[in-house]
Amino acid sequence: MSTIILGIESSCDETAAAVCKDGQIINNIIATQSIHESYGGVVPELASRAHQKNIIPVINEALDLADISMQEISAIAYTQGPGLLGALLVGSSFAKAAALALNIPLIPVNHMQAHVLAHFIEDPKPEFPFLCLTVSGGHTQIVKVTSYLEMEVIGQTKDDAVGEAFDKCAKLLGVGYPGGPKIDKLAQQGDPNKFPFPQSDIPDLDYSFSGIKTAFMYFLRDQQKKNQNFIEENINDLAASLQFTLIDMLFKKLKKATKKEKIKNIAIAGGVSANSGLRKHLQEEAKKYGWEVFIPKFEYCTDNAAMIATTGYYQFLEGKKGSLRDSPLPRMSFSS
Structure with missing residues (x-):
């Protein structure tokens, strides 16, 4: 039976979702928030609202393109931090609700650890x-x-x-x-x-x-x-x-x-x-x-969900799972 991880990224101003099947990234969908350009930087409140608007369409697109239903997902990996608290809350709240409804494992991922593991999305590794x-x-x-x-x-x-x-x-x-x-x-x-x-x-x-x-x-x-x-x-x-x-x-x-x-x-x-x-x-x-x-390829350098799904896959293999009580705030360190 295949191991399918849905990855969700919402740490800053990119709403992203990716599907990882047996360690291979199937797709990597990103919705960019252009609203911040006129302010010269990311506005946290506006970022949170944009995540709320984008998260369901982005996840649906990732699943549709992969031809995978929610019921086939083995676990949901999401960005726990570091990042903007309001933005992280949107991603973690969706992930927790979906994992609870589907009765599948929840995997919190450190954003910076995921950037490192982006090197294992494609060869050369x-x-x-x-x-x-x-x-x-x-x-x-x-x-x-x-x-x-x-x-x-x-x-x-x-x-x-x-x-x-x-x-x-x-x-x-x-x-x-x-x-x-x-x-x-x-x-x-x-x-x-x-x-x-x-x-x-x-x-x-x-x-x-x-x-x-x-x-x-x-x-x-x-x-x-x-x-x-x-x-x-x-x-x-x-x-x-x-x-x-x-x-x-x-x-x-x-x-x-x-x-x-x-x-x-x-x-x-x-x-x-x-x-x-x-x-x-x-x-x-x-x-x-x-x-x-x-x-890494350019699309895996900036914030993306492929790196979250990949990290979630390796954590899943090691039995590292989270709970509904986990804070959306960043952990102090990603060192294991």
Whole structure:
């Protein structure tokens, strides 16, 4: 009998559902919320309302395309966190109600663990152990992965995530939301060495990105005092220089981690891993240091339900299940 997992993702501004059959993703349906663009960032209350509107149509579409009925589902996996509380409540409430009605297991999934396991949706898949640089709007982590469910965060940001740095600096440049992709596109036409920006360097494998946001803001302010059109005249070079600095900060600690852990299987995950500059730099570093690198398809880098369903599948095989009493709030750690 087949093991069929319905995965539900609602941590931020993507309402998503996916069907996983015996470890293989059948489909990955995502409804994007465009309403946040006019606000320059995600508005939690609006995100929750959009999830309420989208969740049933998205799940129905995933099941219909897979030609699977609710009665055939073996278990329901849903994002427990991290994420926006109101958004998480929508997904967890649906999952709990459906699991109760169908009398099937409920599997809460840590969102960041799922980003790591997105590498097991399709080939090529990394061998254990490997290091995963997990970068998103809310997190920046270096994770040591020793099995599907055994992971350890060995380095992380002490303040802001790199994705937030991209977005906030993009807002200062006036290029719109989401900022990361906008910066990436502009950077492709700019000089990454035109404007050097200071980098924070805190001990061990941890990061700090609050300083560069402040430095970038004051740099723009000072330059605009001299030339009101400074941003418009240098937009591509500013984007390229900012992106180069952020990527360089990420890889300094990643290289340090590979030496410390003596691991050369390297993966990247999370929304920022869709950045073309980051991907190119990873390939360059791989050639230089003999790394075996793994990069998910673009659709599995950003928030999606395929990674939730895949993680739920491995948890199901290990007998890791949740209950109706589980909180929708994030667990402290995804390390097992």
